[in-house]
Amino acid sequence: MADRDLVDFLRRFILPLVRGGDVAVGRPIAVEELPSLEAQIPHSSPELAPVDDARTEVVAELVVRPPAMVFDIDELSLAACVHNLLFLVHPRADTWAVSASARRRVLETAQELAGRPLSHSRSRVLARHGLLHNIFRVNRVDTKISWWTGSATFLGQRPPQRLRTWRTLRRVREEQTVAGYDDLLGTVEVAPVVSALLRRAPLTQLLAMTREGPALFWEDAVFLLRDAELARAVAYRALRGNEPRQVVAAPARYAAALEQMLERAPAEADVRAVAAFLVHLNGLLALSEAGDGEAGRSPLLSGVLSPERAGQRQRGLATFFALPAALSMVDPRLAIPPGVEEDAVLADRWMRHRAQVLEGVGEATVDTLAGRLRRHLTPALPERASM
Amino acid sequence: MDRRDLPRADWARSPAPARGGLEHVALGQTRFMTPGVAPDPRGIVLGRYGLLVFPTLEGVVSWLRLYSAESPLDELLSGLEITQARTPLGSREMAVRIPAISSYVLDRAARCALLVGGATYTGTAKHFVKYRDDRSPYGYDAADLTPLPPDATFMVHGEDFTQIYARERDLPLDRLLFRLSRRRLPGGDRLRPDERRELFLVVAHGLGEGVIRYLWRNRVSGRVGLVTPDRKSAFDEPGRTRSHLLFRVQELPGRILDLFLATPGIDVFRPLSENVAVEVGYAHPIDLASCQSLFEQSRFYLFWGADDRVDTVAAPLELSAIEHLTRLEITLDRPAVGDTLKIAALDAVGVPIELAPSLTPSRRVVGSLIPLTQAQWLKRLVYFLPQTSLRGHRVALTDRGLLVVASPDVDVIPLGTPLAEITSGLLVPLGFDLVPRVAPDVLARNLGHGAGMFTVFPPTGSPFQIGDTALVPLERRALAKIEIGTVDVMDARAEVAGEPSVTNDPVGRFALWGYRTPARDVQAGLPALPPRRRGESGRQGD
Numbered sequence: 041m042a043d044r045d046l047v048d049f050l051r052r053f054i055l056p057l058v059r060g061g062d063v064a065v066g067r068p069i070a071v072e073e074l075p076s077l078e079a080q081i082p083h084s085s086p087e088l089a090p091v092d093d094a095r096t097e098v099v100a101e102l103v104v105r106p107p108a109m110v111f112d113i114d115e116l117s118l119a120a121c122v123h124n125l126l127f128l129v130h131p132r133a134d135t136w137a138v139s140a141s142a143r144r145r146v147l148e149t150a151q152e153l154a155g156r157p158l159s160h161s162r163s164r165v166l167a168r169h170g171l172l173h174n175i176f177r178v179n180r181v182d183t184k185i186s187w188w189t190g191s192a193t194f195l196g197q198r199p200p201q202r203l204r205t206w207r208t209l210r211r212v213r214e215e216q217t218v219a220g221y222d223d224l225l226g227t228v229e230v231a232p233v234v235s236a237l238l239r240r241a242p243l244t245q246l247l248a249m250t251r252e253g254p255a256l257f258w259e260d261a262v263f264l265l266r267d268a269e270l271a272r273a274v275a276y277r278a279l280r281g282n283e284p285r286q287v288v289a290a291p292a293r294y295a296a297a298l299e300q301m302l303e304r305a306p307a308e309a310d311v312r313a314v315a316a317f318l319v320h321l322n323g324l325l326a327l328s329e330a331g332d333g334e335a336g337r338s339p340l341l342s343g344v345l346s347p348e349r350a351g352q353r354q355r356g357l358a359t360f361f362a363l364p365a366a367l368s369m370v371d372p373r374l375a376i377p378p379g380v381e382e383d384a385v386l387a388d389r390w391m392r393h394r395a396q397v398l399e400g401v402g403e404a405t406v407d408t409l410a411g412r413l414r415r416h417l418t419p420a421l422p423e424r425a426s427m
Numbered sequence: 428m429d430r431r432d433l434p435r436a437d438w439a440r441s442p443a444p445a446r447g448g449l450e451h452v453a454l455g456q457t458r459f460m461t462p463g464v465a466p467d468p469r470g471i472v473l474g475r476y477g478l479l480v481f482p483t484l485e486g487v488v489s490w491l492r493l494y495s496a497e498s499p500l501d502e503l504l505s506g507l508e509i510t511q512a513r514t515p516l517g518s519r520e521m522a523v524r525i526p527a528i529s530s531y532v533l534d535r536a537a538r539c540a541l542l543v544g545g546a547t548y549t550g551t552a553k554h555f556v557k558y559r560d561d562r563s564p565y566g567y568d569a570a571d572l573t574p575l576p577p578d579a580t581f582m583v584h585g586e587d588f589t590q591i592y593a594r595e596r597d598l599p600l601d602r603l604l605f606r607l608s609r610r611r612l613p614g615g616d617r618l619r620p621d622e623r624r625e626l627f628l629v630v631a632h633g634l635g636e637g638v639i640r641y642l643w644r645n646r647v648s649g650r651v652g653l654v655t656p657d658r659k660s661a662f663d664e665p666g667r668t669r670s671h672l673l674f675r676v677q678e679l680p681g682r683i684l685d686l687f688l689a690t691p692g693i694d695v696f697r698p699l700s701e702n703v704a705v706e707v708g709y710a711h712p713i714d715l716a717s718c719q720s721l722f723e724q725s726r727f728y729l730f731w732g733a734d735d736r737v738d739t740v741a742a743p744l745e746l747s748a749i750e751h752l753t754r755l756e757i758t759l760d761r762p763a764v765g766d767t768l769k770i771a772a773l774d775a776v777g778v779p780i781e782l783a784p785s786l787t788p789s790r791r792v793v794g795s796l797i798p799l800t801q802a803q804w805l806k807r808l809v810y811f812l813p814q815t816s817l818r819g820h821r822v823a824l825t826d827r828g829l830l831v832v833a834s835p836d837v838d839v840i841p842l843g844t845p846l847a848e849i850t851s852g853l854l855v856p857l858g859f860d861l862v863p864r865v866a867p868d869v870l871a872r873n874l875g876h877g878a879g880m881f882t883v884f885p886p887t888g889s890p891f892q893i894g895d896t897a898l899v900p901l902e903r904r905a906l907a908k909i910e911i912g913t914v915d916v917m918d919a920r921a922e923v924a925g926e927p928s929v930t931n932d933p934v935g936r937f938a939l940w941g942y943r944t945p946a947r948d949v950q951a952g953l954p955a956l957p958p959r960r961r962g963e964s965g966r967q968g969d
Contacts, residue, residue, distance in 0.1 A: 060925025066932035071945040130931050132938045142939040152945040180929040196931040224929065259468040305465045305473050307529045308505075415475075418505035418526065 044073050046080035050087040054119045057174060057175035059094040065196070068127040068146045069120040071153065077120075078113045095169040095170025102247075102273040107163035112217050114156055114164070115171050121153035121237055122175065125230045129180070129223070131195045147233060154237040160263045160286075162270070168241040175238075176248045180219045187212045195219075221253070246274045246294075256297035262310045265317045275317070279324055284343035288357060291321045295363065296356025302412045311416045315374050323377035326390045330383075338389075338396055345400030358405050368415050448570035449586050450558065451563040459568045461584070463551025471530040471559055471568030473713045474550040476506065479523040479536060480583060481545040484511075484598075487521045488607065488712060489543040490536075491600075495714035497534060502528060504720055507600060511591035512580065519595065520633045522581075531560060548583045556584045601721045609709035616688055616708045622697060623684060627704050628674035629729065631692035635672040638693065642676065645683060650674035650746035675746055696729055702742050706732035768900045780870070782884055785860035790847035794854055796885055797829040797843030804842055805829060809901070812840075821898035827891055830883060832898055844886055852876060852895075 051130065052064035069077075081088070092109040099106040124146050127133055133143060159165060163210035180196040185203050188211045192203065204212060225234050235254035239243045245253065265271045278290035298314050329338055344357060368375035381387050435673070452459070454470050464474045479485050487509060494500065500507075506526035514520050527533050527549055537547035537558050549553035549566070553575055559566040569584040580594040618626075630638050635651075642649055655670040679687075687693045688707065696704035699716045702724065709732025715722075722728055727742040797805055819834040833839040846854040850867035853876055861870060861884070876882045879895040 057927050060927055062930040063927045064930050064932050067934045067938055068942060070943060072943065126929055127938075129929075130934065130938070132931075132934050132936070135936070137937050138939055142942065144946045145942060146939070149945050174927050177926045178929060179926060180931075196929045257468070305467055305475070305527075308526070309528070 043076050044069065046077045046084050047087050049077065049119075049123075050084060050091060053123055054115075054171075055087075055091050055094065057119065057122065057178075058091055058098070058171060060174065063178070065123060065126045065130055068124045068149065069153070071149055074113070074117060074120065074153070077116055081111065081113075081116070087222060095105045095167065098173050099166045102169075102243075103130045103166065103269050107166055109167055109170060115167065117153045117156055118171060118237065120169065121150045121233070122172070124150040124153065125225055125233060125237075126178070128230060129195070129219075129227075131197070143229075147229065148345075150230070150233045151236060154233055154240065158240060158260065162267060165241065165243050165264070169243040169247070172237070172241045172244045173248060175225065175234075175244065175255060176221050178221060178224055180224060182217050182219055184215045184217070185212060186215075226253075226332065243270065243274075247277050249427050255300065257295065257311060258297050258301045258314050259304075259306055262313050265313045271317060271320075275321055275324060278321060279328075284340045284353070287340065288344050288360065289354060291318065291360045292354040292357040294318060294321075294356070295360035298363075299356060299359055299412075302416060306416060308416055308418060309414070312371075314373060315363060315367060315413070315417075318360055319367065319374060320360065320377050322364055322393070323380055323390065324391050326380075327386055329393075330386045338393055341393060341396045341400060345397065347400075358381070358401045359409060362401045362406045362409050365398060365406045366413055369406075369410040370413045374417075448562075449567040449584060450570050452559075452565040452568050454565055456565070456568075461550060461554050461556045461569045461573055462572075463554070464556065464566075464568070465960065466565070467530050469530055470565050472549065472556070472568065473527050473530055474535065474555070475527060476534045476550060477525045477527045477536055477558065478548040478550065478554075478555045478581070478583065479525065479540045479545050480548065481523070481540070481543070483523045484521050486543050486545050487523055488603070490539050490545060491521065491603075492712045492714075492936060493542060494536060495717040497539070498532075498717070500713075500718040501720050502532070503536075504600070504640060504718060504870075508599060509598040509603065510580075510777040511595045511598065513595050515591055520592070523594065530559075546583075546585070550581075553579075553581045554584065555581060557586060559921075579878070591826065600718070604711075604713060604718070604721060605737050607712050608735050609705065609711055609730060610710060611732070612710050615710065616685075618681075618684060618697070618707065620678075620681075623679050623681065624677065624947045625698060626676055626679050626684070626707070627675060627696040627698060627729070628672075629694045629696065630672040632671055634690075634692045636754060638672070638674070638753065639732060639752050641683075642749055643753050645680070647676055647679055647683065649674050649749045651675075651749050651752065652744060652746040654740045654744075673740065673744065673746070674749070675744065694731070702726060703728045703730070708732060712823040774888075780861055780863075780874075781856060782859045782886070783862045785858055785862065790849075792833075792839045792845040792857055793831065793835075793848045794832040794846040794881075794883075795839050795841075795843045796846060796883060797831060797840075799828055801842055802829060805831075805840065808840060808842065812901075814902075816840075818903035820901035822901045823893055823897045823899070825891070825893060827883075827885060827888070830881070830893060830898070831901070832881065846883065853879070854881060856886050859884075859886075 052062075055061075056063045083384070088111045092111055095109045096106050099109070105192070128143060128146060132138065133146070158170075182193060182195050183197075183199050184191060184193045185199050186192075187203065192199070204214070206212070225231075231254060238254055239260050243264055245256055246261055246264060264274065278294065279287055281287045281289070294314075295318055298311075298318065301311065301314065323339060329340065344353070345361065363377050370422075376390065380390050450460075452466075452472050455466075456470075457466060459465070459472065461472075464472050467473045474830065479487075481488060481490065487594045491500070503525045506524065508524045510522045510524070511519055512522050523892055525532075525536060530912070537560075540547050544744075544790070547558040549558045550556055554569065554572060556569050557567045558774055567584070567586070573589075573868045574593065578593060579591045581612065582589055582591045587665065628638070632653075639651065640776075651672055651674045653670060654673045684707075687695050695707040697707050700719050700722075703715050703719075703722055704727075705711055705715070706729075711730055723740055727740040727744055729740065730736040731738065731782070812820075816838070820840065821832050821834075823830045828843065831840055831843070839845060845857040847856055849861065850871055853871060855861060871877070871882075874882055874890070874892075876892070881895065881898075882890060882892045884890045
């Protein structure tokens with residue numbers, strides 16, 4: 041087997057993955073090829089520089105001083121993992137020549153490549169995010185060509201010119217569909233590997249998590265909330281959008297992940313950090329409406345918490361909005377973002393939000409959530425409890 | 428609790444399950460026999476609490492001492508309980524229940540407990556299973572659970588035994604903390620300078636004045652207040668008033684500290700935190716700074732060493748500066764009477780001011796008088812000067828030469844005659860002084876020198892004066908007229924990343940021919956493959 045060329049892999053796969061463009065997927069990368077590719081890293085500086093520059097540009101949107109991006113085996117391994125996962129949706133990977141065991145070998149290799157150490161290092165997490173930030177936006181253009189005697193589908197490939205000739209005479213018709221994350225990386229087969237991959241890049245999962253992405257484990261990502269700059273970036277990214285449902289989509293998913301977290305045995309400090317972060321998001325929503333007049337009800341809350349849409353509420357949405365009220369029963373220090381009370385207008389809007397939320401989600405939801413939180417949050421002073 | 432009230436339960440007579448049985452927990456195991464335990468993110472079995480069992484109270488104290496030295500106890504105080512428990516056979520053991528915040532915390536607690544002869548278990552309510560060790564890194568699970576007798580409090584599951592306990596009494600940590608005797612530290616009297624930065628002195632009332640005078644005379648800054656300890660101390664003697672002076676002194680010299688330590692009636696305390704101090708030479712067995720939340724913020728705690736008691740004073744301490752308490756000599760019957768002085772006009776002594784070689788050390792050069800003949804040199808030098816120097820120099824062109832004055836943070840240009848400053852704005856050549864050596868302000872007044880003015884004594888010729896406004900920054904003076912052109916502004920914004928679109932390369936019909944399984948076995952962690960999707964017609968290409 042000829043050695044795989046790192047320069048080609050960088051130009052045709054990694055750079056487009058980071059910067060956007062045509063991501064070329066070919067024969068899957070074996071674990072044994074990795075040392076050979078790694079040995080080529082020092083000799084591929086001209087091709088590495090654009091990749092590192094592109095990652096720096098991505099990270100520069102999040103932090104003021106991006107860390108130095110140095111492409112190494114860590115990035116190479118994760119990129120190879122993505123490549124192998126994308127190979128599994130290659131048309132040649134689903135033919136008679138590729139058995140189920142062969143596909144499993146590719147999957148095992150991807151799992152092995154994704155098995156980089158988990159990291160809490162800020163620069164490492166940012167570097168991995170720079171590489172994988174587009175993973176939820178990967179798509180593939182599929183072309184179906186039909187003519188008067190038959191049809192053919194080309195998955196991510198350019199149809200041959202011969203099939204397009206004499207369009208009128210042969211009644212050639214061309215349809216293009218776009219396969220998204222669901223079809224490429226969200227399948228049951230590859231989801232566990234994608235989940236393992238995203239555990240290595242928790243910032244990517246927080247920033248770019250879509251409804252279809254793997255479940256978020258706050259235990260892996262909570263350390264990001266302790267970095268004020270990153271937490272701020274996550275908070276602002278979470279509330280993007282113009283439509284009410286779009287604005288609360290990410291916070292609801294975060295809250296749903298908190299619900300799952302409360303069912304495990306998390307550290308109290310972690311629960312506190314996540315809860316404080318979600319209360320902060322509530323505070324940002326109140327701040328966005330602080331200047332909208334005093335008497336009015338929040339159009340955002342009216343839109344997403346209206347009783348007629350109760351059945352369509354996104355999972356975690358009620359928890360997200362009920363959290364401040366529940367925390368006020370468990371630990372009032374967490375129940376209101378710091379500084380809200382110092383601004384009279386904002387404090388007024390905050391109180392109106394809370395009243396409207398209580399009306400929308402009901403006291404039973406708040407009480408239940410408070411009960412679940414009480415299992416994990418203990419007050420600061422010793423509490424007598426029977427053993 | 429009276430011992431007669433203790434449950435003489437049936438379980439005490441009934442045969443307790445003598446044999447335990449633990450199973451090693453595997454990575455990823457999620458179902459356990461032991462109620463209330465679950466794997467943490469590392470996969471380690473963890474309940475809501477950790478339970479440390481010691482044969483005696485000494486073990487508990489030793490564990491608290493070890494743990495508090497390594498990590499703050501504050502994080503455990505929210506759920507910490509110390510209990511004396513009784514086994515069915517009547518023996519008593521001490522159990523410490525701590526919240527299992529994380530497996531890291533419990534690892535540390537277990538290590539410390541093992542060192543002092545204790546055992547560690549984890550659980551949530553009544554059943555506690557042995558915590559992980561080297562043989563089972565993910566922990567243990569009970570193989571068989573038997574229901575507890577109704578009056579038993581909890582049961583621990585060891586590797587080859589199970590034990591039932593009934594609670595006899597609770598021992599609150601704060602009470603234990605105040606009961607423990609301070610121990611004498613060998614060499615604890617000799618404090619390092621950083622430890623002497625702030626000390627507290629408790630001085631008997633009669634010695635107060637002498638101590639204040641002594642401290643003031645030795646220029647030791649400090650504050651003092653009269654304090655009466657609260658009557659709440661268990662070590663207090665009823666009927667005896669205890670008021671004494673409490674000093675807070677800064678930077679106490681070592682010799683004074685030694686003197687105070689040797690003086691009866693003066694006790695020296697070293698602060699451990701904002702409201703806790705321990706007598707110098709003694710130490711509490713438990714690191715008091717690590718359990719700060721046990722101490723009320725409205726109290727100041729003094730832990731005595733030799734007397735073995737704890738005094739509390741209302742906090743924050745309101746103390747007064749000692750310099751205002753020194754003794755005053757007041758004799759009102761013989762007021763001091765001063766004399767009246769008259770000022771007589773002196774005869775004028777007309778002595779001309781001259782430059783003479785200075786006998787004093789060289790002053791700092793603040794300016795330079797450059798002859799006009801050296802102006803070209805200055806121009807060339809300007810090209811090599813850094814921006815800070817250009818900005819820091821001011822220059823005036825006069826008929827006596829170029830006067831260059833530098834700001835205090837830059838060095839003067841090494842051209843011409845260096846000038847030093849006698850007083851503000853009065854410049855003389857370096858190494859010279861003005862004679863007669865009258866006070867600078869007298870000299871300035873005689874010369875008509877004032878603020879916003881430079882008076883320069885050149886090496887030769889008469890002195891001259893120049894206004895401050897005549898000096899302009901060298902960087903402004905150095906620039907000739909500059910032609911400014913226009914440039915085009917380029918868009919340097921970061922390019923918005925596009926979406927990656929998959930393009931499948933041709934890989935041949937046997938794409939995976941020779942493709943090998945990775946060396947490490949990762950199959951265990953993978954889910955079963957779903958059935959392949961067939962029947963999607965017309966897939967063609969390459």
